[in-house]
Amino acid sequence: MKNKRMKIxxxxxxxxxxxxxxxxxxxxQTIGLIESGNYNPSISLCIEICKALNKTLDDLFWTxxxx
Amino acid sequence: MEIKKMLFNxxxxxxxxxxxxxxxxxxxVFPIIFSLALASFLIKIGCRLPFTVYLLEIITLVIGALVWxxxxxxxxxxLVKNKDDALKELSDKAKxxxxxxxxxxxxxxxxxxxxxxxxxxYMWVISYFVIWLPCALYITILTIKEGLLxxxxxxxxxxxxxxxALRTFIGSLFFGAFVGFNSYFHDGAFDPSGLKxxxxxxxxxxxxxxxxxxxxxxxxxKSADKKLKKVD
Numbered sequence: 001m002k003n004k005r006m007k008i009x010x011x012x013x014x015x016x017x018x019x020x021x022x023x024x025x026x027x028x029q030t031i032g033l034i035e036s037g038n039y040n041p042s043i044s045l046c047i048e049i050c051k052a053l054n055k056t057l058d059d060l061f062w063t064x065x066x067x
Numbered sequence: 068m069e070i071k072k073m074l075f076n077x078x079x080x081x082x083x084x085x086x087x088x089x090x091x092x093x094x095x096v097f098p099i100i101f102s103l104a105l106a107s108f109l110i111k112i113g114c115r116l117p118f119t120v121y122l123l124e125i126i127t128l129v130i131g132a133l134v135w136x137x138x139x140x141x142x143x144x145x146l147v148k149n150k151d152d153a154l155k156e157l158s159d160k161a162k163x164x165x166x167x168x169x170x171x172x173x174x175x176x177x178x179x180x181x182x183x184x185x186x187x188x189y190m191w192v193i194s195y196f197v198i199w200l201p202c203a204l205y206i207t208i209l210t211i212k213e214g215l216l217x218x219x220x221x222x223x224x225x226x227x228x229x230x231x232a233l234r235t236f237i238g239s240l241f242f243g244a245f246v247g248f249n250s251y252f253h254d255g256a257f258d259p260s261g262l263k264x265x266x267x268x269x270x271x272x273x274x275x276x277x278x279x280x281x282x283x284x285x286x287x288x289k290s291a292d293k294k295l296k297k298v299d
Contacts, residue, residue, distance in 0.1 A: 018220045026082040027219025029291045038298045039084055 214291025239273025
């Protein structure tokens with residue numbers, strides 16, 4: 001499932017995928033795969049992404065279906 | 068100062084996705100390198116060769132097995148049958164570490180073998196190529212095809228190229244000095260005119276290696292982007 005919230009948060013911070021990748025220490029392709037829903041990041045990577053985008057885990061990674 | 072930083076600074080942790088997938092690939096090759104080393108050992112025993120000719124296989128197999136068992140015990144995955152994703156990841160990491168230990172023992176041992184073994188058994192050095200080369204080729208081809216051997220960003224690309232150039236330069240000098248030893252040191256004396264040969268050997272190995280490696284990374288980058296476009 002695509003992670004549109006992460007993409008929106010990234011765009012709001014005016015960051016490219018490459019800039020976010022550099023900020024969290026992964027490759028641009030990994031950020032792309034996370035946003036397209038084709039890679040499940042570890043919890044520590046999720047936390048790094050949230051820190052870089054100034055959001056919480058709930059904001060970016062909580063799935064509505066689990067509620 | 069910058070050179071010191073490039074050579075000795077602690078590396079940033081690798082991209083977890085790439086590390087995970089690379090470990091999966093290397094873990095698959097671990098039983099292959101083990102079997103090839105074992106086969107080489109058994110063939111040399113069967114041919115009744117002296118102990119020194121198959122000593123490297125013994126060292127490789129023993130250390131490989133030890134590293135694998137110790138790491139699997141450390142991760143708590145040893146002989147666990149039904150592994151979930153997390154345990155499988157740890158098990159792959161253990162096998163990767165064992166593979167790398169075996170790989171480097173064979174590579175370095177091969178060089179020592181060439182220097183120290185009786186010339187009558189020189190031809191048996193081919194057995195070491197047979198052990199490491201197919202494994203290295205398999206891993207290299209797959210990591211390029213799956214887009215794992217990549218820079219990941221322009222900033223990393225520039226740093227990686229600088230780092231690679233420096234390490235290749237140093238490595239190729241060592242290579243030139245080792246292979247061209249007889250050209251600058253013969254009859255117990257140092258011959259400075261032989262250093263030209265060292266530089267030529269170093270350039271002959273270093274330049275193609277650098278260009279090939281950068282080329283492979285560009286191909287892997289295109290492959291990774293292609294996969295990303297497919298899923299988007």
